[in-house]
Amino acid sequence: MPDFLDNFADTTKDGKPAFSNSRSGTIVGLLSIGTLIGALAAGPIADRIGRRFSIIFWNIIFCVGVIVQIATTTKWYQIAIGRWVAGLGVGGLSVLTPLYMSETAPRQVRGALVSCYQLFITLGIFVAYCINFGTEKDQSRRAWRLPMGLGFIWPTIMACGILFFPESPRWEFRKGRVAGATNTVSTVYGVHENHPEVVREMREIREKFEAETSGGKWYEMFTAPAMLRRLFIGVALQMLQQLTGSNFFFYYGTSIFVATGINNSFVTSMILGGVNFGTTFFGLYVVEKFGRRKSLIVGGFWMFVCFMVFASVGHFALDQNVPQNTPGAGTAMIVFACLFIAGFASTWGPLIWCVVGELYPSRYRARSMAMATASNWIWNFLISFFTPYITGAIDYRYGYVFASMCFTGAVFTWFFVCESQGRTLEEIDTMYVAGVKPWKSSKWVPPEGVPTKESPEERQEVVDEQ
Template sequence: MATITSTMEFESIEAPVTFKAYLMCAFAAFAGMLFGYDSGYIASVLGMDEFKRVYGYLHTVVIDGVEREILTYSTWQKSLIVSILSAGTFFGALFSGVLADRIGRRTTIILGCGVFMVGVTVQITALSVPALVIGRLVAGFGVGFVSAVNILYMSEVAPRNVRGAIVSSYQFAITVGIMLASCVGYSTQDRQDTGAFRIPIGVQFLWAVVLAVGLFLLPESPRYFVKKGRLDKAMKVLARVRGQPDDSEYILHELAEIQANFDYERQVGEVTWSGCFSGGVFTSNSNARKLFIGIAIQMFQQATGINFIIYYNTTFFQQVGMQSPFLISMITTVVNVVSTPISFYTIERFGRRPLLIYGAVAMTICEFVVASVGTARPDSEAANYCLIVFVCLYIFFFASTWGPAAWVVIGEIFQLPMRSKGVALSTASNWFWNCIISITIPYMVDEGKGGLGVRVFFVWGALCATCAVFAYYVVPETRGLTLEQVDRMMEEVSARRSGGWRTREDWARGLSDMGEQPASVQMQPKSSQRSSEAT
């Protein structure tokens, strides 16, 4: 492998972010639209009479002493139809790590779009529960490719000073997709033909086509080319996403840092799948420690209960007797959308840890209020108003904290030799727990089963409190660091002290600003620094 060297001083580490470069990085976040829409359309479709007529059956119930026949479907059918998407996505996310290293990040995402479109085709052409389940399983496999590798791609191409905002825009696109799914479902709910649910399902083609075509026009990740030993291509694509000429000192410096870090880690050895679990969870900066953080933070994101609202909001609002459940569902998705952009600023201004800690505390309060009032005053108008207001507040806090921050963290904590595998396993954790929660919710909430109803928010509130504890003791602060510096920081300090960690160059700059110029300040590659420390 050729060597890239840079003579740049430490005062100018990274190129200024141009508008064109920012747009190129931000477009990749459009993948969240596909993810969000596919997750969100099922909530409206499940509540449609036409969907119940095609996929359900007539059921006799007694209302006010009078027997009536209503269209419905079994709890197991609802559970399976919703959760099977997450099962497919779990396996797709796992498999994506291998493909991302072999054929590239961008190509894997495009392939995922193709698989997704096959699944959508099955869903709209065959009208039976087995066909719907198979279609959602295949579509989920494609979403697994996209959701795992897109985070990896954005983290590797985004400039460090706006990386948190760029990756947060992925969560924003997810919320927009969920909102659009709700709006489409709201507009087709009263149709008396299969278009009521086929239209919301078929719209997904648009997002997959736009993403695939757009990615053909975007460059591959420069870190992927470094990993493959193609520094010439790495330099060209890095210059393109930074909006700089190929021979710019900014580009040479950043590429030299990426190369030096990879050279050191390559000496240690390529990380196998089993190697991702090496070192022990309690060992600072070990592979197992990083993987534990990534897997656990995605698990806890699901444990907040957000997908109870996303997947089952319409049917849940129907169960508790609310008027206009489709409209209320759409309002919650609008709150989700308008709240997420707040994180673009706060995640870079305050950091990842504060958002995760205080966001979890705020969600805990909201969910306990909903559960307490709903239990004390069941079937009352006051309880319904409380449910709407505090569910919207809960969504606000999730969308501006845990929603984006969990994705940002898993894109930053893994070193290059295991990054694709680490992100894939972390994303698979998200979808595994997504699947488990999707399966169990109907059995927890439905009458004749667990029958918890609104009391299920006690469960989510307790889990959110656990999220706050986890974030405080385990999650490191990665704001303002390059992906290579994050590795160094996790080796030197604990999560609770990570917010105050600075690079050697930052300390040198501080001494210089105070008039205490150090005798020698050099931008050493990480391998050189560690070698000198060992002697």
């Protein structure tokens, strides 16, 4: 996009426009800093004004950031500030979207629905790549303003659409709106309010609420039963999702595609983005068919193998100075890059949002998810900022670092993550509080305090209380 370079880039010694590391780092980094702040702020705001209105608020913030960027003509720092403001909205929504979905969705399909969050992220990335490809040859300001301006469409749809959705039943119950919470649960299950499934879930919500309110302030999230361990699990999983190295392929994609004759970086991005989006659909099936633990463990080992091959071929076989001289190596790397992306998109991409959304009790869920999501954005920033320097020093051997983290992620899941497939959020909370061994969690049976069925007398008792 020549106009963007002419207006916002530095001037090199030979008089040509190009972004310096400091300027590009500032523009990229401020978005990540904004997402970090937005993620941390989202939890307290959501607890105070509710999930729905918080989603509307952060969409408005994102739109303000887009306006700041589009309004500039020659000031690069206005682009950077606009990205920071937009990042606030992205960070807030990265907490609230999976939070709202996990608290509202029926337990039987909760994993697939929360995983749709990642699916539509990949769709957005792919669409953005296609739009950029379509405008790259435009010599006017429309080339970069059009992709930015289209960013108004999605937050507008989301902010308006959420008005037609009910509030989270867990949040409503905590605010004393029992009838509204019951109505929401019955609506999402598609059954009458007296249905055993609705009565069961409302009973569990009430019992957990009574147990949680016997405590003190919000900062007891660090001292409440099994909470410190779960905070560690959530933060670690979000960190490991970034350290799988999925973005590494987008950094190095251009050079390996050059080896096969594809020189256009926009085409490269569309190919990788298309694989990423298409294979995420499989993740919606995986999460409910095989569960969380098995999928994350197998996915971790799959990505480990792909990265080991990719890094080895890149370092030992690819001609890094003239990639066209080694088309075979380039083809092999493209194949394993796509295999890695397929593994990530069907396991660690969507499932981490699902698992983190299920980890915490209602009282601390928003703030805990905010902390975990902040970890994701911190490592996103660190990887994007330091990758150019690291790859410049050790080239494709950088892939060995990510391979080791993929292996670590699989082992971490085995020892720390309980299977939550088909369970209510209250059952999952009980499982962690009771100290169930993760490798035995798939066969765990809820104690009597978290019933799976109620007698007609018990169901009528709950209905009368509501």
